[in-house]
Amino acid sequence: MRIFRRALPGLPMFAVVSLLLPGWGVSEAEAAERRFLVDFGDGPTATPGWNNLHFGSTGSSLSNLVDSAGVGSGLSLQVTDGFWQGWTGAYNGGGTTASTVYPASATRDTFFIGTNEGTTDTQAQVRLSGLAINGTYSLRFYASRMAGDSADRTTRYTVGAQTVELQATNNIDGVVQLTNLVPSNGALDISVTMKPGAIFGYLGVLEVIEQDGGVVVNQPPVVNAGADRTVPLPTNTVALQQSFSDPEGQATTFVWSQVSGPTTAGLYQNPWTPLVASNLAQGTYVFRLTVTDAQGASASDDVSVSVVPSTGSGTPFLRTLTAKSVTASGKVIHYYESLPRGYNTDPNRKWPVIVFHHGVGEKGSTPESLPSVLGNMTLVRDNVPLEFDINGVTESFIVLIPQLHGNYGDWQDFFTQAMIDSAKANLRTDADRVYLMGFSLGAFHTWSFPQRSDANARQVAAIVPFSGGRVYNVNGVSQLCRLATEDVPVWTFHAADDGTVHVSYTDAAVNGLNACSPAPDPAPRYTRPATGNHWIIGSGASPTQPPANNIYHWMLSHRRVSTPPPVTQRTLTPRVTTVPKLWNGQMGYYESLPRGYDANPSRQWPLLIFLHGIGERGNGTTELSRVLSHGPAAQINSGHPLEFTVNGVTESFVVLIPQLGEAGASWHPYQIERLLDVAQAGLRINPKRVYLTGLSLGGFGTTAFVEFSLANAQRIAAIAPTDGAHYGGIIWTPDLDNVTTNACYLAQADVKVWQFYGANDASWGRTATDFIARLNACSPPSAPVVTRYENVGHTAYGRAYATDHTYHSPNLYEWLLAQQRP
Template sequence: MQDATSTLKEDLLQRLSSRLGALVACALMGCGTPETTDGATPPASQRAGLDTPVNVTLNKPATASVSQDPFRPEYAVDGDITNDDSRWCPGIYNPTRLLDIDLQGTFDLVRMELYTGYRDIRPIKSYELLYDDGTGWKPLPGASQTNNTSIAVSTTFPQSVTAKKVRFSCTDTLADNCRVKELWIFGTPHEGQVNIPPVVNAGPDRSLTLPVTSVSLAGSATDADGVVSSLLWTQVSGPVATLASTTTATLSVAGLSVGTSVFRLTATDDAGASSFDDVSVTVAPVPDVLTNVALNKPAVAGTSSASYPAPLAVDGSLTTRWESAYAFMTHNSLDVDLQGPHEVSSAELHMSVSASSAFAMPAFELQAWDGGCWKTIPGTVVEGNPLTTTLRTLTFTAPVITDKVRVVCKDKPYCRLRELKLMGKPSTVTPTGPTTCAAGQQTVVRNLRYDYALFLPAQYNDDRTTTWPVILSLHGVGGSTLTTDRTAVHSNPEGLARQFSSASFRAAMKAIVISPNQRMPFTNSGDGWFNNASVLALLNDVKRDYRIDLDRVYLTGLSGGANNGFEMLLASTAEFAAFVPIAITHNFVTNPNLCSLKTLPIWAFQGGLDEPSRATGIKTQLDTACGAGPSAMRDVTVYPGAGHSGATWDTAYATLPLYDWLLQQRISQRP
C-alpha cells in the first residue's frame, strides 16, 4: 500500500527549500526556462539513506515516447533533485507520455520515490507505474495514483515484484505538462543474477577554440549491485595530449591541438566487471580576423569623372569618391584587383556625395571574377534602393574566393561610391578546375558602351588558363541583335549573331563572338551608326571580362557596320589581326590613309547587284598603289545575283572556311 507520510514530505521539502523558497509560484504551461545552477547531485543511495535495497534506476538507460527539448528522459534518473533543469518533460497535448527505464538486469523491486513538478508546484496528479519481467508490461502494485497533490511521493509496494524494465505513464489531462524530476525505484538483484557491470558516463562532448589548450573532464560511474572499485581515463584517438588524474572521476587534459581527441573512462566494480564511455574534445583554430581586403588595391572603372577617379573608392576615406563620367550610361562598373585570391564574405558600400545626401545608387550588384567571366555574387543584388540610403552592408549568401570584385551600377544616374569595403581574408586555396560561364550559346550582356550578344565556345569552361580569339561583329544601320528590353537575343538578329541558331554552327565556332546592339533600350530608337571610339572602348571592356588571346582579335561588319570597321582601321590597325567587311556602302578607294591597310589580312564579301567595285577597288588599290608586292587582302568574294541583303551577309557568315582562315591570322605575324 502507499506510504506517503507527512514526515517524508516535510523532509523532502526541507531538502528543496534552499532553492525553491525564494521563487514565486506561477502558472506555467511549458516546462519553464532552464536556469544555471551550481548545486551538487547527491548519490541516490545517500539520498535514500539505505545501503540495501539500492536505487536500481540510477543512471540507467531511459527513453520516452516524446520529449520537450531540452528536458530529456535521462534527466529523470540522473540522481539530481536540486537542479530544476534536470527533469523530463513530454510537453503538452501529447496523448501518450511514457518514460521507460531499462534496469540492465533483473531486480526484486520493493519501493519507489517520485519527484515531480516545477520548483515546488505543479505535481503530477495522475500517473501509473508498470513493470516488465520479460513477458510484457504489468501494473506495479500500489504504485499508481489518480489524485496526487505532492511533489514528493514515497511508496512501498504491497509485495515485491521481479522486473527488468520499469515504465512511468503520465495520465494527467493533455493540457498539463508532466514534469518528472526523479524516479527512484529501490530493489535488490534477483536471486541467481549475474554481476551487473558499472554504468559509466564520461560527460558531454566538449568544444574549445585556440588559444585554449586544456580542459577538465568530469565523469561518473555507478554500480547497481556493488561498488565501483576503480576508474581509469585513457586517450583513444586524436592529437596526443597530456593527461593527469587519470584514476579519478575528473581528468585534467593539457597540450591539446587542433582536431578531435577521444578520451575513455573505464570503470571496474568489486566483482571485476568493467564498462566504459567515451567523450570527444574538439579544438578549433583561432578564428580568422576579417579585414577590408579592397583597401588601396588597384581599381579601374568603365568611366570616371576626371575629378573623381576609381582609386578614390578604395582609399579608406569617406570624404573622397569615385564618380562615373556620364549620367546617361547604365551598367557602369568599378573593378577592384585584390592582387591574389581572397575569401570575401561581405561588402560595405558608402554611396552618394556624403552620408546625408540623396544621391545613392538605386540599383546595383556585386560580381566576382571566377576565372573566365564575371558572376553575380548571391546576396548582393539590390533594386529600388532609396536615394537617401547611402550606406548598404551586403552579407554574401556564402563566402566567395576570387581575386577581383566588380560593383555594377545599373541605373542611369551618376554612380557615386565614396568607399567600397570588402571584408575577407587571404585564401590559401586557389580556385581550379572548370569554370561555370554560359558557354555554347548566345546570352545577353549589359555594358555601358553597347549591350551585346555574347557567344563563348562550348569548350570555354574546360580550364582556367586557355585564352580564346575574339570576333567583334557590327550589324548594319537598320539592324539589331537584342530585343528592345535587352532581356534576350533577338529572335532574328542581324549579322554573325544570326548563325548561332544552328547547333552545328555553335559547335564549329572556336572563338568568342561579341555582337553589339546599336539601339536605345526600350525605345529601339537610334540610327544604327556605331560610335568608333565607343566600339574600341567596348573591346577594351571585353579584354577585361573574358580570357582573350590578344594576338587574335578580329573585326567584321556588314553594311554600315563594315563602313565603321574601315573607319576604325584607317585610323589604326594595331588592335586587330584581320578584318571581314561585308556589303560596304562607302567608297574608301580614295581615302588618303588606305595604304595603311596593305599588310592587314582582309577578306571582303559583296553582292553582285550591290556595286562590288566598292570592295574590288580597294583590293586593286592596295595591290597596285601602295608599294611593291601584293597586299594581304584576299580576292573579294562576290555573290552573283545577290543584292544589299541577307543573301550576301547571311551567306558569307555561314561560310565555315571563312573562320578557318580568320582564326589563323595573328597581329604578331603582320609585317
C-alpha cells in the first residue's frame, strides 16, 4: 500500500486579505485579528452577514464559515452532541431584542438544554475545525432568556481545561470569553452544560476570534485503499473497501483508477459501496484511490490485487466471485457465480445452491452494470466464506446472483430457471438442495416462482424472501397452497415499519399459507420485527447469527429427496482385518453404523472405538459376541441407537468394537492404529472427532495408545478410560523394539480426558490415579476430568457408560460429542 498526498501551494484567501488590511488604514494589531460570528437558532429570521445554524440536532453543520468581512474560509462547525430537539428545528425564541452587543436577530433565539416536555438533554457539544495549526483563538459566548423570573439558567462553556459561566436569565449585554485557546489537530471542541441547580442552559451567539493571524494550512485527506489482496482463479471480480477522511471535516470526492495490470479491468464505483473491479485475469493489478477535499488538496493510496492459479488440484483458498453469462429465452443473462472454498477438494462432492434475486434498483443487462447486484449480497462481494458446521460436516453453498434486465418490471421465471439449469449442467450441484433467496422485488419473485407450477416447486428445497410477499393467482385462484402440497418450506422476513414495501404483502402470504389444507409442514417461519425498515436483510442474512436464528443452518436442514433413503436401524456387523505391524495377525471386530448413515452421502460421522476387558477375549469370529457384554457394545446390542442431542443437534457415532485374542496379554497401540486406518479409509469419518474408550484392560489400551506417540495423540479428540490405565514405561514393538511412553503427548495434542474408577478398586484404581498424575505433571491445556465413585470396586464402567443422566450430566456420550480437535 503506497500513499501520496498533495496540498495546494500558496496562502488561502483569508490570509491574503489579512495581509492587505493595513493598506486600508487599519492598525497592524487589528489586522492580526479575524472574527467569525455564528447565530445559533436563526429563527424567526437569520442574521445577515453571519453564519446561521438553523438545526441544533447532532450532525448539523456549517462549512466554509465567512468572517466579519464576508470572506470565506476553510473553517467548519458541527454539532457533535445535539441540543434539546423534542422536534426538528427546536429553539427558544425568548431572548432579548435590546442588546447593544449583537443584533436582535441573533440575541432573541437560542438553542438550549434541559428538561422540556418530558424529555431531557443535559449536554451539547460543538466542534470547530479547519483552524490555523499555529493560531491562537478566543471564543465569546452570548445567550439570553427574558423569563420574567429569577430562576437559575447559568450555562457553562468548556474547552479543554477552561470553563466560563453565563447567567442567561434576563441577560441583555452580558458575554463571557475563553482566551488563548490552541487547536488540537486544527479543531476546538466546545461543551455546553448547566451549572448544578440550573434549570436550563443556552447558546445563542458564538464569536470566534483568531488572535494572531495564524495561517491555516489545509491538510490533504487521509486515504486508505485497503490491504493488498491475493485471489484465486476462477475469480475475475474483486471488491476493494475504501476508507478516507478529511482532517478539517471538509466535503470530499473520490475516484478509483487503474495504474497497471495484465488487462484493463472494469471499474464499478458509487459513493456508498466499495470499488468492484471485474474482467480480471491472472497477474498483478494496481488500483489507485484518489480523494480530493473542497479546497483542492488531494491524496492517493495504491492497492495491489494478485490473481493467481488455484492451489493443488484446483481448490480455491477463498470463496470465488466470477462474472458469467448464459442465454435463455433469447436473452443474455449476466450473473455472478461464487464457489465455496475447497470446491475441488473432493471431485465427487455435490454442493447446495443458493439463487439470489436482487431488488428493483439493481436491474441491468450489461457486464458493466452487473456489479450493482452485489449491493444486496455483500457477503459474497466481501468473500465471506459462508461455512457452517452441520453435524460435524463443514457445509457451504454455491451462490448464483443473476441480474434482471431493466425492461422487465418483474422477475421472470426463465431467469431463475437458467440459474438452476446452469448449475446442474456445469457445477457439482446437489439437486435436492436448491434454495431461493430474494430482496424486495426479488422477494416477490422468490414467493411466486414455486407457486407458478409443480415443476417449479419440485426444484426448490426452501425459500427465504426479505421485505416482500406475494400470493400468485391464476384466474383469481390463489396458488399459494402449492408450497404446502409440494413441501417447500418458507422463512420470510419483513419489518413492520417498512416504508418501501408494506408489511401487509408478507402478512397476506404467510396467513394464506397457514390457512392451506393440508397445512404446510413445517409451518412458515415469519420474522416480523417492529423496526428494521426495508433493509432487514442486513441482520436477517447475517451468517454470524446463532444456529437457531441462522437462515443458512435452516436452509441446510431442508432438502428435496428424489429417492428417499430407507430408514435404517443402527447396524452391528462382524468384520475381520489384519494388523500388518503385528505380523499380519488377524483381528475381528464389530462395525456399528448409526441410523441414517446412508441418508447423506457427504456427511462425516464421529468415530468411537471401544476396547473390552480381559474377560471378553476370543478368536475374533465365533467368539466375537463376547465383546457385547459391557459398555457401549452392550448398549448397541440391546437396541440403543446411541443418539444424543448436543448443542441442539442430535448426533451419533460410528462405533468399532475389536476383540483381543485369547493369548493377548494387553491391547497394543498397533491394533488401534490399524482400526483407525481401516475406518478412515472405508467409512465416512470426521477426523476431528475420533474418540477412544475402554474398560479395565481396555482402559490400559486406551491410555497406552495416546502415550505411545505424539502422532497417535494427534489423531484422537478425547479418551475415556475406566477401571484402569496404562502403567507408563515402555511398550515393545516388532519394528521399533522398546518405545518409551510419554503422557505429555496428550498435553501437547490437547487430548481431552475423562477418567473413571472405583474408590474400592484396590487392584487397579491406582493405575488411574498414577496416569492422571503423569498427565497433570505435563500441565495439559485442558485439565482432565476425574470421576471417583465411592463404595464401588472394579465395576466403575457400569456407571461410566450409562446412557441417561443418573450419574452424570452430560453423560459420557454427550461429553464425547462435544469434543473436537482444532
